[in-house]
Amino acid sequence: MLLWVIFSILTAGVVGALLWSYRRADEAAAGSGHADVAVYADQLLQIDADRARGLLSEAEAQSARAEVGRRMLTRAADVDTGVATATRGSERVLGVVALSIPVLALILYTQLGSPGLPDLPHAGRTAEDAARSQVDAMIARVEQRLRSAPEDGNGWDVIGPVYLRMERYGQAAEAFANANRLLGETPKRLAGFVQAEILANNGIVNSNAKMAAERLLALEPDRLDARMWLALAKEQDGQFAEALTDYRALIKAPQMTPAMTSAIEVRISAVERLARGETVEPPASGGMSGSTGPGGEMPSDAAGQQAMIEGMVARLAGRLAADGKDPAGWAQLMRSYMVLGRKDDATKALSDARRALGDDAAALEQVNTAAAELGVEGAAKEEKK
Amino acid sequence: MVVEIGHFALILALVVATAQMIVPMWGAQVRDARLMAVGDSAAVVQFALLIISFLALMHAFVTSDFSVLNVADNSHSEKPLIYRIAGVWGNHEGSMLLWVLILGLFGAAVALYGRHLPATLRANVLGVQASIAVAFLLFMLFTSNPFERVDPAPFEGRGLNPILQDPALAFHPPFLYAGYVGFSMAFSFAVAALIEGRIDAAWARWVRPWTLAAWMCLTLGIAMGSWWAYYELGWGGWWFWDPVENASFMPWLAGTALLHSALVMEKRDALKVWTILLAILTFSLSLMGTFLVRSGVLTSVHAFAVDPDRGIVILTIMMFFTGGGLALFAWRAGALRQGGLFAPISREGSLVLNNVLLSVACATVLVGTLYPLALEGITGEKISVGPPFFNMTFIPLMLPLLFAMPFGPLLAWKRGDARAVAQRLAFAGGLAVLVTIGVAALSGPGPWLAPLCAALGLFVLFGAITDLLSRARLGDVGRAEFLRRIISLPRSAYGTALAHAGIGIMVMGIVGTSAYQTEKIVALKPGERAEVAGYDLLFKGITPTKGPNYSEQIAEFEVTRNGSPVTTLLPSKRLYNAPPQPTTEAGIYPAWTGDLYVALGDEQPSGGVALRLYFHPFVRFIWIGAVIMFIGGMISLTDRRLRVGAPQRARSRPAAVPAE
Structure with a gap:
């Protein structure tokens, strides 16, 4: 509420300032002829002042005065129409402006702004800190139990998705693998494993991920994410023709969302270029790894994916540097x-x-x-x- | 809430700028004083709104509010305060906000201090200025909004590119932008004059100081960027003819030409049409600089956002203002009245020579910068146009410019006497040649062109001093009178002399470091020694330490010369935490004769550390020269006298040169 009050005050101030200057405008506004004469008069005064300071000799002062005189004469030849105080209709123009300022600002702000979001200074985020440390403590407890009882499938099953969400992909892949081994493979666990494994490998579908995706597809033959991962694996293995066939089949699938369609289109055009032997710009690599799965974490747009991949590579580089x-x-x-x-x-x-x-x-x-x-x-x- | 207020203020600024674009220009068209007056308050209000907006973004950066996407992407809570502040403009969105803020500042200055401008000129100038603001505000709000939010907010930001975390670079963009945007004033005045079909007497009086202010800031901004590249990139180069550097150098060259032609226009009412054209071109080059740097056409540190969409929008903005300005020029320039006449050998004539050479130089840089881009766009072939091209084309243009430079200020307006000036400069020229021969004999072999260029640098420096002395009539008057005169010389005379002397000093630095640099690459183990340019370096070892947001490997060198201790150098390599990226910090020992420069390389498999050792003679003169040019500009700017050039009368005896 306070926010909107402040907005109103700002807008009112702006409109007020414009109207005020309109009303206050000089009744006898000087035309450009007047302004020029004022400049020339100042120039003549300046010449006298410079002469008095000894900066100009008398002869120089003379020729400078003559120069200004010439300019005055030339200027006088220009026809100059005066300036009226106000023309008819000017108040209407101003009225339209005064009204449209708040309206336009409001329309734009409602399109672009996020009035509901408060500021979140880093220092003030202690509650969130506490929540984070609670999650950390919970993870620590599970990790401790898993260290003493590494064959506890339920523990791995719980912590796998948590790791995945925290972007600790390597640990997530390990947890999903253990859960699959101990509790048996389910589509959910297999999908989680593939996703984590691919993300842990910076978008590369390695043989582990590929095999798991194949088993996932055997369990649920119409899973789009598994088909996507396998197509990606073919693309990365250089089997461009097969990858293209798979992508083209995928794009026709009835469950396709617009985001997935556009992502696959990006892949198709990239593979077509790769197949022709052209180089493809960075976003090419494994861009889509996890985006089709339920709860998939990958951003759907190409730029977002690239940023994410670059981020992952940067993290890997940082870890290795340490x-x-x-x-x-x-x-x-x-x-x-x-x-x-x-x-x-x-x-x-x-x-x-x-x-x-x-x-x-x-x-x-x-x-x-x-x-x-x-x-x-x-x-x-x-x-x- | 602060963030949203900033966002709303930015939107309001767009709306107000739109009003400022339409109302006063309409008022000027129908000659309605009240509508024109609206432009004044709109300009001030727009600037106030942009300040609110800028401060709100800065607040978000300082408090590390990661619910703002821009902050989350470009800042980090561990970053030192100064870089959290500098982070505001260390990214694409924030730097665009700084751009329009400076634009707004110049607009408000016209509104507040332009009371003596004819009402229609002021209204049109404000209208044109606002149209630039509208274009950039639209661009910001719809393609690169600095106030975009993220919900839920990430807990930590991604950090600022570490090589940008540097004091010189924190202030490099504001100066550069003040320069770029400052030329928008000249552009707005030029377009306003074309719209009116008339150049008012006050036109040049306004355009020259604003161009000078912009030029000063650009000079300093470019120098800061060069200085940063010198010590941060780790190989001691100070200029690479990189397209991004050229993008800022072209407006500088055109702006320098504009500065001088505006001078002719103010003092002698001549070169009007050319000045208008230059004003349009200079700002167009500034826009092109922005386009090249912001569009991602050039991939470098500056291309924060490699985003073709944004590039296309900036390209459209650039084409609109350049194309519109030039079309208007083609249509209306004929209506402008030509001004004063002058002989070829005269102060005006020398300034025309300056303009011709600077414009051609600017064109060569333009070709060298755009040709590879165009070729890649058309044929896909990648070529690189590097220093050899620019050395072959740019330097030959600069030599006659430097040679003519000392003559200009000594020539009289309208009709000059070249022989009398040459006599007065003979001493400066002779001294320059003597000093050069002496230095060349001492410094040993170098490229044959180097002594010649160094002599030109000295000639420019001594010529600037000669200019001051001869204005004070050294030799013609007694000592007391000479002192009185030299003290009471107008500040603009001192400004000119300082700026020219700065160029001379810079040329000497450039020649010294380009022609006589020593370079050595060695691998050393702790306890080993290396020798470069008479300095002995003892490598004592590497110590790891930690900074606020980085870990660091500091190498220690004990430097001695002829056995006596000189200094301890501590070059280092840093690894930043977020984003994890290494940077090099060179160890530099500055002396008058040159810099000893040590950069740390990779560790070798054999156990040693690779080191690059350089001696850069006189390299510091380059930046000292730039600072002197900046100071010269400042001094000239404080001289608020009206300037009328006293023309030399025909058939009169070639007597003294006017002091002003």
């Missing part, structure tokens, strides 16, 4: 960079990995092999040494 003893992680990071077309970053990741793994020959070997397979620049160079 703790680099993870050859598989480095291989993953290089693969992501190559898929995203960021070749320089891949090269840099390779050199960072070598530095981080410095004394671990086996791990170095793993990273170097992966780099050579991916065709990361600098991989060959290092081997020659």
Whole structure:
């Protein structure tokens, strides 16, 4: 309520200021002729002042005065119509303006604004902090129980979706895998596993995810998300023709939502270009991994997906920078960079990995092999040494 | 609530700007003083609303309100306060808000201080200024709204790109924008004059100081960007002819030309049509700079948003104002009355030469910047037009400009005497050549062009001093009279001399660092030494530390010269927490003769650390020169006298040059 009062005061102030200046406008407004004469008069005064200060000699002052005189004469030749105080109809013009300002502002604001949302300064979010720490405490309790009883399928089943929501994808995939193993596979658990596994791998559908998706499809043959993941896997394996067939079949499915349709269209055009041997811009890679599942977390638009993928890659890079003893992680990071077309970053990741793994020959070997397979620049160079 | 007030104020600003675009121009058309007067208060009100809006966004950044999408995307609660404030304009949406805020500031200045402008001119200027504001406010509200909310709000933001977390860069955008947007004033005045079909006496009196203010800010903004690139990007370059740099350099070149032609127009009532054209072109280049940088056509630190839709909208805005301005020019320029005449050898003549050279230089930079983009757009082929192109085209244009520069201020208005001026400059020229020969003999071999360019830099510097001395009639009058005269010289004379001297100093820095730089790449283990340009560096080792939002590896070097200690250098590499990204902080030891520059590279498999060692002779002169130019502009700006050039009469003896 207070917000709308403030809006009204602002608007009233604005309209008031405009009306006030209209009413107060100089009755005898000077035409441009007057203004020019004033300027020339000032210029003449200035010449005298400069002469008095010794900045101009008498001869210079003379020629400068003559110059101003010439300008005056030229100017006088221009016809200048005066300015009227007010024309007929001007009050009507102003009335329309005064009325349309609040109306337009209100229309625009209701379209664009979010009057219901309060400010949320970071410092004031203690309640949320508390809630977060409660969730953290709950997770900690479950984790502790799972450490002492790792065969507790229900514990894994509970915590898997929580991890997924918290974007801890690696742990989520592990939890879903354990739940599937201990409690038996259900479509929900399988879908959760595939989604987490793909997100944990920065959008790459690896063989684990692929097999789980196939089993999911066997359980529920008309699941769109499973078909999408499998099509994506084919695309990433370079089977462009098959991937295209699958995408085109998918897009005709009756359960399609507009968001999914447009996402698949993006994939189709990307694959068509890939099939022609063109390079595709970053959003190409695995953009769609989880978007079709129930409760899927992936943003549906291409830009959002790309931002999310880049975010995931950045997180992986950050984790590796903090703790680099993870050859598989480095291989993953290089693969992501190559898929995203960021070749320089891949090269840099390779050199960072070598530095981080410095004394671990086996791990170095793993990273170097992966780099050579991916065709990361600098991989060959290092081997020659 | 503060956020929503900011949002509403921004919307109101759009509505008010629309009124400001229509009402006063309509009033000027029907010659209605009251309708025209509405423009004044609308401009002030619009500016006030934009301030509310800007402060609301700043409040959201300072309090880390992540329910605002822009804050969540670009800020982080751990970030130091200054970067939370600078974060407001460290992203696309916020920087556009700063853009329109500065636009509003200039509009309000016309309304508040333009009382002496003819009413119709003021009304038209405010109307044109508002039309630019409307275009950008629409663009903001519908494609890049800084007040877009997220619900539920994320608990933490994504952070500001770490290489942008730097003091020089925190203030680089505001200055750059003040420059870009400042040229909108010249544009609005030019378009208003074309609409009226007449240039009022007060026109140049207004356009010149505003152009000067914009030019100063742009000079400083570009210098800050260059200074930042020098120490932050880690290879000690200060200018790369990168398209983003060129995007700001082109308006600078055109603006410099405009500044000088506006001067002719104010003092001598000449070059009117050309000045109007330059005003339109300068602002068009500023818009193009904004387009290149904001559209994502160029991928770099500046392309916050790689978003083709936004690019297309900015392109449309740019085409509308450039195309509209030029079409109006083509249609109406014939109606403008041409002004004063002058001989080829005269102050006006030298300023025309300045304009020609600067415009051509600007055109070469334009070609070098746009050609690769056009080629990629048409054929898909990627080429890069780098320093060789610009060195071959731009520098040959600058040499005659530099040579002519000291002559200009010494020539008389209307008719000059080149021989008398040459005599007065002979001492400066001779001194420049002597100093250069001395330095070249001491510094050893370098490119043959380098001593020549250095001599030109010195000539410009000494020429600026000669200008001041000869205005005070050194040698013609007694010592007491000379002192009295040099003190009472108009501030604008000091401004000119300082700005020109700044250019001279900058040229020397550029030549020194480009031609005589020493570079060494070595790998060192702790305890090992390296030598560069007479400095001995002892690598003592690397210590890890933690900053407020980053972890850091600091290397320590003990620097000695001929056995005596000089300094300790601490170059470092940082890894920021959010987003996790590494940055390099170079270790720099500044001395008058040049900078010792150490950048930390990667650790080597052999156990050492790769290091890049540089010695950049006189590199600091580049930025000192820019600061001197800025100060010169300031001093000139405080000189609020009306300026009338006293023309040299025909057949009169070539006597003293007017002091003003």
